[in-house]
Amino acid sequence: MYNFEFVKPGTIAEAVSALAQEEAQALGGGQTLLPTMKARLAQTETLVSLNGIGEMVGIRHEGGQVCIGGATTHGAVAADGTYPGLASLAGRIGDPAVRNRGTIGGSLANNDPSACYPAAALASGAVIVTNAREIAADDYFQGMFETALDEGEIITEVRFPVPEVSNYQKFVQPASRFALVGVFVAKFADGVRVAVTGASSDGVFRWTEAEAALSADFSAAALDGLAVPGGDMIADLHGTAEYRAHLVKVLTGRAVAAAA
Incomplete structure (x- = not known):
């Protein structure tokens, strides 16, 4: 060092x-x-x-949202039961040492292509609040390790709308505990959002075809006939692009079944 x-x-x-x-x-x-x-x-x-900044630590609930300070640890998110799908996701990040040290703001700022929180933020339609502005999740993630953050900009809070039901399915890469593929499904009154992490060379993304099918019929059977293109999937020693594309569909079905 x-x-x-x-x-x-x-x-x-x-x-x-x-x-x-x-x-x-x-x-x-x-x-x-x-x-x-x-x-x-x-x-x-x-x-x-950023760990000594008290105004960036903590969780509050208002207007159907869970608002989480940027310096709040994964362990604290896991302990809050207001948004069960998000709490379950946080409780499976890394190991206890990682969950008691790592922060939601740090994870989203880094935007690792296999990190879990980006899938939750994108599927929830979250808002990333910084010291300067508010950024919709759909605009925030801009590719592998790339975000809309400017130089010196700090994530101070993340606001998650709480869906009617949700679930996160994670196929764990055993060595790193990151997601080989992770799928977060969130059902709101106006439709379903599906976000995928760990699979694409472009980072976290929404599977819009699945969203349309599940908004019409929230069941695993609605995914029959759908397929994720393998062209943009990551291919490495842990799995081929086709394998990851297959996992996306399988995990989406499991998430829907678990949420329903």
Whole structure:
């Protein structure tokens, strides 16, 4: 690990100011950034920790939404039962050490193509709130490790509309505990949203054909005849593109059956 300065601001305003300095990097739970720095694959002059900012920690419920502070840990999300599908997802991220350190804001800012939270945010139609603006999930995710965040912008809160029913199915990659493929299904009064993580080389995406079929008939049988194109799927030593495409359909059916 290269030498760096460590800053721990107490407010969002102080964090924004610290991140405005040259070569400054925000630190959430550090579950991805710190191992990368230890391996000397990343370098920063200043590391700005967001963990000491009280206004970014906690969960509140208002207007049919679950509003989660950006520095709230996976463990805290898992313990909140207001949105069962989201709580179940959070409870299966990594292991207890990861869940008690990693944060929802850090995960969404990193936007790993196999991370779980992006599927929940996209399927829920969540709103990502930053120090500067509000970004709809449909506009936020822009490809593998790419988001709509500007340089120095901080995720302060994530607002999840709570659906009528939901479920997350995750085919776990055993070594990393990330999703080889993960599918989040959320049924709202005006329709169904289906988001897939771990499968596509473009990162998290919505399976719109399944959404249309399930909005008309919320049952696993509604997926009969549908197929996910394998052209954009990830292919590696863990699974071919065709295998991942197959898993998307299988896990979507399981999620619908479990939610229903």
